Amino acid sequence: MSTAPITLPDVELAKLLPMEQLVEALRRSFSEGCSAPAREHHPIEGSQGEQGMLLLMPAWSPPGPTRYLGVKQVNIFPQNAAQNKPALTSIYNLFDGNTGEHLASMDGNTITGRRTVAVSALAARYLSRKDSEELLVLGSGRVASLIPYAYQAVRDIKRVKIWDINRASAEQLQSLLVTDGFDCAIADSLEDAVRSADIVSAATLSTTPLVLGDWLRPGTHVDLIGAFTPTMRESDDQCVAMSDVYTDTGEAAHEAGDLIQPKKTGAIGEDHVKATLSDLVTGRALGRESDASFTLFKAVGTALADLSAATLAYEAARRI
Numbered sequence: 001m002s003t004a005p006i007t008l009p010d011v012e013l014a015k016l017l018p019m020e021q022l023v024e025a026l027r028r029s030f031s032e033g034c035s036a037p038a039r040e041h042h043p044i045e046g047s048q049g050e051q052g053m054l055l056l057m058p059a060w061s062p063p064g065p066t067r068y069l070g071v072k073q074v075n076i077f078p079q080n081a082a083q084n085k086p087a088l089t090s091i092y093n094l095f096d097g098n099t100g101e102h103l104a105s106m107d108g109n110t111i112t113g114r115r116t117v118a119v120s121a122l123a124a125r126y127l128s129r130k131d132s133e134e135l136l137v138l139g140s141g142r143v144a145s146l147i148p149y150a151y152q153a154v155r156d157i158k159r160v161k162i163w164d165i166n167r168a169s170a171e172q173l174q175s176l177l178v179t180d181g182f183d184c185a186i187a188d189s190l191e192d193a194v195r196s197a198d199i200v201s202a203a204t205l206s207t208t209p210l211v212l213g214d215w216l217r218p219g220t221h222v223d224l225i226g227a228f229t230p231t232m233r234e235s236d237d238q239c240v241a242m243s244d245v246y247t248d249t250g251e252a253a254h255e256a257g258d259l260i261q262p263k264k265t266g267a268i269g270e271d272h273v274k275a276t277l278s279d280l281v282t283g284r285a286l287g288r289e290s291d292a293s294f295t296l297f298k299a300v301g302t303a304l305a306d307l308s309a310a311t312l313a314y315e316a317a318r319r320i
């Protein structure tokens with residue numbers, strides 16, 4: 001007998017996705033794998049050219065008695081801002097992977113934000129120094145604001161610094177983090193902050209390098225979440241060239257400006273990326289080689305992580 005699908009709006013969903021459990025669920029998912037076809041972009045034409053974009057990210061888990069199938073739908077309508085409406089609407093639909101029955105509808109932005117920072121934290125478990133204490137967050141938007149909570153799940157973070165081109169936004173995030181018990185300060189100088197950080201995590205819309213290789217001290221881990229097109233980037237050629245580079249999936253090498261641009265200039269070769277997150281969690285790749293290594297993780301996002309987070313939330317909601 002099928003039951004009505006459950007609805008999980010943002011606040012409820014966030015409570016069902018505590019970072020420690022989410023990082024562990026992602027570790028299992030990246031280790032087991034799933035089917036995740038290439039994401040689809042469909043332009044939505046308007047009367048005067050393009051009006052919007054439909055993005056679809058499907059995934060389904062391996063065959064078994066319990067199996068899930070999910071699709072994230074993201075509608076991007078940039079001109080909405082003029083009407084004071086959000087430019088991005090996102091829903092995640094979860095189905096029974098054996099029968100196709102609809103199980104749940106969830107807030108897609110919450111799934112994206114939380115799974116993104118948890119993926120970075122999972123990678124940092126293999127790539128950052130175990131004694132990393134100081135975290136520098138670049139950006140203070142939807143994703144960046146979750147970064148300290150995720151890193152806290154994998155490292156004993158003692159200090160957080162925030163840098164953003166929008167200082168008022170950085171200050172807002174600082175006050176939120178201080179309320180939540182973080183020792184948190186605004187970074188006045190990006191260079192000084194990068195020089196003293198153990199981990200630098202960026203989630204911005206930058207198209208020019210923010211993290212310069214020249215500023216990194218041995219042992220630093222750099223986590224780049226933002227740039228998702230060939231023309232965007234958050235690091236310079238030197239930063240990528242001097243680092244042991246890992247990615248969330250193989251797609252990152254073909255989509256991310258941080259990897260495509262240094263390849264174009266010849267700063268790195270075709271085989272510069274050492275391994276993917278799946279290689280790290282299964283032990284096919286070993287991760288950080290020494291306390292002095294420079295490591296860099298570049299993510300562009302994967303439907304596997306969406307499915308993993310949605311499954312965790314659904315199963316937790318069913319237990320309540």
Ligand SMILES: NC(=O)c1ccc[n+]([C@@H]2O[C@H](COP(=O)([O-])OP(=O)(O)OC[C@H]3O[C@@H](n4cnc5c(N)ncnc54)[C@H](O)[C@@H]3O)[C@@H](O)[C@H]2O)c1
Pocket residue numbers: 112113116139140141142143144164165166169203204205206207208225226227228299300301302
């Ligand atoms: N890798 C992934 O899986 C994944 C998932 C979700 C989002 N993202 C990416 O992360 C980035 C942030 O997403 P969000 O939802 O938090 O966006 P947001 O709009 O909420 O925040 C963007 C942040 O970038 C800052 N910013 C804007 N322009 C900048 C510039 N030129 N230089 C430096 N900082 C700048 C803004 O001040 C803000 O703090 C985007 O590029 C998004 O595509 C990646």
